Amino acid sequence: MEKYKPVMSFDEDAAEVYDDGAQRGDEMATVAFLEQLARGGPTLELAIGTGRIALPLTARGIRVDGIDFSSAMVAKLRAKPGGAQIAVTMGDFAVVAVPGTYRLIYVVFNTLFNLLTQDEQVRCFENVADHLTDDGSFVVEAFVPAFLHRLRNDQYVDAEAIRVDEVRLDVLRHDMATQMIEESHVSLSPQECA
Numbered sequence: 461m462e463k464y465k466p467v468m469s470f471d472e473d474a475a476e477v478y479d480d481g482a483q484r485g486d487e488m489a490t491v492a493f494l495e496q497l498a499r500g501g502p503t504l505e506l507a508i509g510t511g512r513i514a515l516p517l518t519a520r521g522i523r524v525d526g527i528d529f530s531s532a533m534v535a536k537l538r539a540k541p542g543g544a545q546i547a548v549t550m551g552d553f554a555v556v557a558v559p560g561t562y563r564l565i566y567v568v569f570n571t572l573f574n575l576l577t578q579d580e581q582v583r584c585f586e587n588v589a590d591h592l593t594d595d596g597s598f599v600v601e602a603f604v605p606a607f608l609h610r611l612r613n614d615q616y617v618d619a620e621a622i623r624v625d626e627v628r629l630d631v632l633r634h635d636m637a638t639q640m641i642e643e644s645h646v647s648l649s650p651q652e653c654a
């Protein structure tokens with residue numbers, strides 16, 4: 461298999477369907493929490509994607525800038541109302557420099573885990589520290605790996621969606637020694653099989 465790089469997960473095909481599955485129902489609570497910490501802003505979203513959180517936060521009058529390395533995801537953001545006004549720096553959020561400082565920097569939806577090594581994660585925290593105001597906050601939203609008890613032979617297959625015309629499977633393998641997971645979302649439908 462070709463060596464995996466996180467950017468491969470966010471190509472044009474992925475960006476095309478991202479918004480169909482990304483709404484989790486906790487967006488408004490997340491935005492309210494971030495707005496409170498932002499104290500008027502400005503804020504920076506690491507891995508801004510298609511603007512799931514940035515756009516509603518902007519709608520509350522908070523300036524949100526973003527970083528992302530996927531031009532396909534950012535094109536989706538740009539196509540939405542208000543999306544073209546958001547300043548996005550293209551690059552790796554672990555290292556890319558942005559102008560200015562922020563009262564709030566945040567990374568949500570487990571995206572810190574797209575930095576696959578401890579070194580990259582440390583560089584990210586250093587980068588954030590360089591761009592926070594003295595009283596600023598850094599918010600990381602990430603899952604606690606609760607899947608461990610579901611593993612058999614260090615892997616599982618989970619039915620994410622079962623519909624008449626499509627089945628979506630979550631396929632995961634865990635390497636305890638490296639603390640890495642490999643995970644794929646597989647969609648099966650009559651059209652794709654034809």
Ligand SMILES: C[S@@+](CC[C@H](N)C(=O)[O-])C[C@H]1O[C@@H](n2cnc3c(N)ncnc32)[C@H](O)[C@@H]1O
Nearest residue numbers: 470507508509512528529530533552553569574
């Ligand atoms: C799961 S999406 C989350 C998007 C958005 N934050 C949200 O909550 O919907 C992950 C995003 O992170 C971006 N991304 C992943 N790793 C990155 C990196 N190292 N540097 C910049 N962007 C990255 C991807 O391009 C994608 O847009």
